[in-house]
Amino acid sequence: MACNPRISLALLRRARAPAPFARASRTLRPATQLRLASTTAEAHQHDPTDTSKAAPSPPKGISFTTEKYPQLQRDSRFAKLTEEHVNYFKDLLGKDSAVIDGVSQDATDDIEPFNSDWMRKFRGHTKLVLKPGSTEEVSKVLKYCNDNMLAVVPQGGNSGLVGGSVPVFDEIVINTARMNQIRSFDEASGIFVADAGVILETADSYLQERNHIFPLDLGAKGSCQIGGNVSTNAGGLRLLRYGSLHGNVLGIEAVLPDGTIVDDLSKLRKNNTGYDLKQLFIGAEGTIGIVTGISIICPQKPQAVNVAFFGVESYEKLQRAFRDAKGYLSEVLSAFELMDGSSQQVVNSVTGKKHPLEGEYPFYCLIETNGSNSEHDAAKLEAFLEHAMSEEIVADGVLAQDETQMRTLWSWREGITECLGHWGGVYKYDLSIPLSDLYQLVEDTRERLNSAGVIGDDPEKHPVVTVVGYGHMGDSNLHLNISTRRFDKEVEQLLEPFVYEWVAKRNGSISAEHGLGLTKKPFIGYSRSDTMIGLMKQIKNLYDPKGIMNPYKYI
Amino acid sequence: MACNPRISLALLRRARAPAPFARASRTLRPATQLRLASTTAEAHQHDPTDTSKAAPSPPKGISFTTEKYPQLQRDSRFAKLTEEHVNYFKDLLGKDSAVIDGVSQDATDDIEPFNSDWMRKFRGHTKLVLKPGSTEEVSKVLKYCNDNMLAVVPQGGNSGLVGGSVPVFDEIVINTARMNQIRSFDEASGIFVADAGVILETADSYLQERNHIFPLDLGAKGSCQIGGNVSTNAGGLRLLRYGSLHGNVLGIEAVLPDGTIVDDLSKLRKNNTGYDLKQLFIGAEGTIGIVTGISIICPQKPQAVNVAFFGVESYEKLQRAFRDAKGYLSEVLSAFELMDGSSQQVVNSVTGKKHPLEGEYPFYCLIETNGSNSEHDAAKLEAFLEHAMSEEIVADGVLAQDETQMRTLWSWREGITECLGHWGGVYKYDLSIPLSDLYQLVEDTRERLNSAGVIGDDPEKHPVVTVVGYGHMGDSNLHLNISTRRFDKEVEQLLEPFVYEWVAKRNGSISAEHGLGLTKKPFIGYSRSDTMIGLMKQIKNLYDPKGIMNPYKYI
Numbered sequence A, B: 001m002a003c004n005p006r007i008s009l010a011l012l013r014r015a016r017a018p019a020p021f022a023r024a025s026r027t028l029r030p031a032t033q034l035r036l037a038s039t040t041a042e043a044h045q046h047d048p049t050d051t052s053k054a055a056p057s058p059p060k061g062i063s064f065t066t067e068k069y070p071q072l073q074r075d076s077r078f079a080k081l082t083e084e085h086v087n088y089f090k091d092l093l094g095k096d097s098a099v100i101d102g103v104s105q106d107a108t109d110d111i112e113p114f115n116s117d118w119m120r121k122f123r124g125h126t127k128l129v130l131k132p133g134s135t136e137e138v139s140k141v142l143k144y145c146n147d148n149m150l151a152v153v154p155q156g157g158n159s160g161l162v163g164g165s166v167p168v169f170d171e172i173v174i175n176t177a178r179m180n181q182i183r184s185f186d187e188a189s190g191i192f193v194a195d196a197g198v199i200l201e202t203a204d205s206y207l208q209e210r211n212h213i214f215p216l217d218l219g220a221k222g223s224c225q226i227g228g229n230v231s232t233n234a235g236g237l238r239l240l241r242y243g244s245l246h247g248n249v250l251g252i253e254a255v256l257p258d259g260t261i262v263d264d265l266s267k268l269r270k271n272n273t274g275y276d277l278k279q280l281f282i283g284a285e286g287t288i289g290i291v292t293g294i295s296i297i298c299p300q301k302p303q304a305v306n307v308a309f310f311g312v313e314s315y316e317k318l319q320r321a322f323r324d325a326k327g328y329l330s331e332v333l334s335a336f337e338l339m340d341g342s343s344q345q346v347v348n349s350v351t352g353k354k355h356p357l358e359g360e361y362p363f364y365c366l367i368e369t370n371g372s373n374s375e376h377d378a379a380k381l382e383a384f385l386e387h388a389m390s391e392e393i394v395a396d397g398v399l400a401q402d403e404t405q406m407r408t409l410w411s412w413r414e415g416i417t418e419c420l421g422h423w424g425g426v427y428k429y430d431l432s433i434p435l436s437d438l439y440q441l442v443e444d445t446r447e448r449l450n451s452a453g454v455i456g457d458d459p460e461k462h463p464v465v466t467v468v469g470y471g472h473m474g475d476s477n478l479h480l481n482i483s484t485r486r487f488d489k490e491v492e493q494l495l496e497p498f499v500y501e502w503v504a505k506r507n508g509s510i511s512a513e514h515g516l517g518l519t520k521k522p523f524i525g526y527s528r529s530d531t532m533i534g535l536m537k538q539i540k541n542l543y544d545p546k547g548i549m550n551p552y553k554y555i
Helices: A005-016 A083-093 A108-115 A135-147 A200-208 A226-231 A315-332 A341-351 A374-390 A403-414 A416-423 A440-451 A489-495 A498-505 A521-526 A530-543 B005-016 B083-093 B108-115 B135-147 B200-208 B226-231 B315-332 B341-351 B374-390 B403-414 B416-423 B440-451 B489-495 B498-505 B521-526 B530-543
Strands: A028-030 A099-101 A128-130 A152-155 A172-175 A182-186 A191-195 A249-255 A261-264 A290-297 A304-312 A333-340 A363-371 A396-399 A425-432 A464-472 A477-484 B028-030 B099-101 B128-130 B152-155 B172-175 B182-186 B191-195 B249-255 B261-264 B290-297 B304-312 B333-340 B363-371 B396-399 B425-432 B464-472 B477-484
Touching (some): A083 A099, A083 A128, A083 A135, A099 A108, A108 A172, A135 A172, A135 A249, A135 A261, A135 A290, A191 A200, A200 A226, A226 A290, A261 B530, A304 A374, A304 A403, A315 A333, A315 A363, A315 B315, A315 B363, A333 A403, A341 A416, A341 A464, A363 A374, A363 A403, A363 B315, A374 A396, A374 B374, A416 A464, A416 A477, A425 A498, A440 A477, A440 A489, A477 A489, A489 A498, A498 A521, A521 A530, A530 B261, A530 B530, B083 B128, B099 B108, B108 B128, B135 B172, B135 B249, B182 B200, B191 B200, B226 B290, B304 B315, B304 B374, B315 B333, B315 B363, B315 B374, B333 B341, B333 B403, B341 B363, B341 B416, B363 B374, B363 B403, B374 B396, B403 B416, B416 B425, B425 B498, B440 B464, B440 B477, B440 B489, B477 B489, B489 B498
Parallel strands (some): A028 A396, A128 A172, A152 A172, B028 B396, B128 B172
Antiparallel strands (some): A099 A128, A182 A191, A191 A290, A249 A290, A304 A396, A464 A477, B182 B191, B191 B290, B249 B261, B249 B290, B333 B363, B425 B477, B464 B477
16 A cells, blocks of 8 residues: 655644644654564564464463353253264365364364464364365255254354354364355456455455455454454454445355355345345354355555554543544544553553654554545645644644554554453453443443452452553444453453443443354343344244254354 | 535636637536526426425326236235224324224225325225334234234335335235434434434435435435335445445334334444344335334535536446546545436436537436545546546536536436336336446347337337436446336337346346335346245245235245
8 A cells, every 4th residue: 555655744844843733742753753672572472563464373271161161061962073974074075184083083283273262262172173165065064064963163264252263062163264265356346256264364465456455454364264254244443434244245155054055145236136134144153154255345445545643631532533533534534543551551561662652641543544545635634633733632643654654553553452462361342332431431440440459560469460442433342451360250250240231331232343252142131132132043043943053152 | 515616617727728628529518507498397297307306196097006917816814904903003093194094984085195106007905004103003003913914015205116115905004104203313423313204305404414414315315214215225326435224224123023123223333242133124125024213324424515427428438437437536436327318318308408418428427426625526526527538538528516506417317217207107127237238238128129119209109218228337236217108018028038037147136226026026036046035035934924014025
């Protein structure tokens, strides 16, 4: 993406001029002035602020999900895997690499990455991983499983945050990694069709070479798969600009548990011929079928991209900054991300990097624009900056001058998730809350944990390291994260149901974009009525009457 | 909406300069130069080019749908209405105006507008119209109907084009007109919540006063209701810019036939807690329940709106104009509408108005921009115009200088539908076709009817007046319309299944945005596989096992 040096030059000129830009604490500095600390590669094999890398392989020694959630019982209706089953799959899928067999042989090392997740939070007991290479193979695999009452877990890039793609007991993992072909792209319409197992970043790079972009972007883009993105209705960084998958996905190919292939892979922007069934698979988290292909409309690649990063003195001012950014930047505003001071301290202390801004502020925001005309976008951004500085809405800010600086600024937002795991585990809440109340939850949670004396520096006495809030302010979507040295019953009891009740009182959602998976399943009642839950169960029973699809999760 | 006089001034300056703008036939004229013929109000009580008016009341003397479609048989499982039923509804709904009773008394005149449609194409035999005033009343009405096997037709503004909201036999009409309250609007998030019976134009005006717009606009906005828009998944004029209802609708309140209230009226942009059931109601055409309320995210009102109208010499050039408009106008391009020469002749001959362009062209297109900065939008449009003129992509064009001129230019697009009905009836096809093939269908159809000798000026010999093509080029959505003096079996047999087979061969859709209703029901197989139709029937049976909801239609 081309960046626009003219903005920052213009700002530099202004920055040297007298008030209101002259005061040092409120001067906009170009991001080149950032001193980047060298990364301590030994200490952190995966650099969490390097968003170009895939998520790390899951580490060993994670405790089993069944130990953490002793109330979970294996559903006795499911058959136990036998060598006969395994032989059927080996015959069917042919290639050795398509079947990782832990039944007739010891394949622990090979199976481990599919049995657990990168957060070290979930670990299943699967003994079989299948990697079908086509929709027809998925159909045969599922039909066999359904006929034989074998439970399954569909798995894409396994980068989820709620344990949705990790087995709990001995469910067979059906991994879509081998279904990784791009099927077609039409430059005139922007319609892209591909297998479910295509990595998001691969899809986006392919499209960028053809002057388009994938209408979704998120931190895990190097490892997550587009089928998983659709199955979890991923929101990501630019929903504000490009809209949700419910609007952008034009067609889906999926396989139902009985082997039926749902051939709804439309390449049409409009098709009002009957119920829009594909929508049920968007966000179904693999509980009614496996998505094997998607068709999606992709926007043209923006010719101009700008990224700015601000320090803000209060949440009230941050809200004002957002409202005014919508006004000034309007159609080119592609992201408005919130990061609180604590989240930035975490990234700083884990990576050792110097923060883009010199002073410390209770709030930060990252603003991105995507547009077709760099001059126009620069003018819009400049008008916003001038307004925001002169009205003292923001206290300090930097503006990226090239793509490297853009990535650096984004890393202070995208790196938060992984840095939070530095000390052990993280309690993660992904919430929709009306904007005016959004940050109050972070303060209330921090206060609650402080009062209970569980936050602090003493590893013995204090399980909690810090409470942070960040997220997609443009979508009223808060990520409340509690970074801990260990998972702790007392902390858990302080957090739940407190957080859920707090959100329910404000008619928010207990899962904005991460989904339900295993962890949020018990709490759906805080966001959905009994009627709605009943209707959802009806749908589950309609498509998966035997219940073999991703059991113990969702609803 | 503020218009931007600077664009046209700039263009005028250019227009006076030497080549390539100097040649008279290729000069861009401001739309003020249009001479507007006085409307012949006597001849056309409803001026079809005045888009500010509601659709006209349905005329009398329309033949019954059951006569036109003699193969339709009343489903004998449905009960016949009795005075006892009517009394129940009168007790329940209280107000006299809420029940139009043609059972215990003769209410033909009052009932007629609900029994037929504005196109004079459909006419039912209903004897009872109910106008519940709340979701609870809809729930009680539907439960009673379901318990007593009384078939119903949900009806909003009754402005549909496929007979979906008109009864066929004696189905009870449940009209949502009395449910017309705006429930809430949040300026910070743009989220609007309202009853299903709110008129689209009312909703949009309310929002415009609050610096927002409804993310949908269409010709029937003065009479159609937002619940109907959602139930038919209306596409309209600016889908290109603001996206589909599947992306914009955040929540739905609906009533199932058994009286269950689906309370899914979320006011959150993101909510990944379970299957997105509301999506099933978007485009279900009242076959599984009645939508009673919607929550929708609305964009900010554009500060700058521009409308330009061009004459183009070939379909190849029109495609190029579209591709280049996307490049030059990008994020501000809000509509790219196609009108062929025949469609413009029809509007001209019916309204007597002078066309905005002096010469005649085989193709015309209307381009609209919606943006936040009039100077930037003007510059983008000017760059596009300069490119399109100098490359001879467009042959002539005008640019609106104020809101009146914008409406005038739009009237040459929006007025087509109604003008086509001037001579009698219209065979209407609403199709999605890959862009490169889109207009070929109009030519092939015209050729086919010409060869059969059914097009011409002699009312005795020629049932067909003209074949026209227009539509939303930005969405690959063609409206193929055959304007006739009378509905004619021979013409019908020439058109069907010809049109559907033509579209199916190109993997298009036989209903892009108008839905299935009564007329397209038999043809869904041209756009959907047996598997998909089977899965849709499963959904219908799940929610409406007794089949009382809008029978004889959809799938």
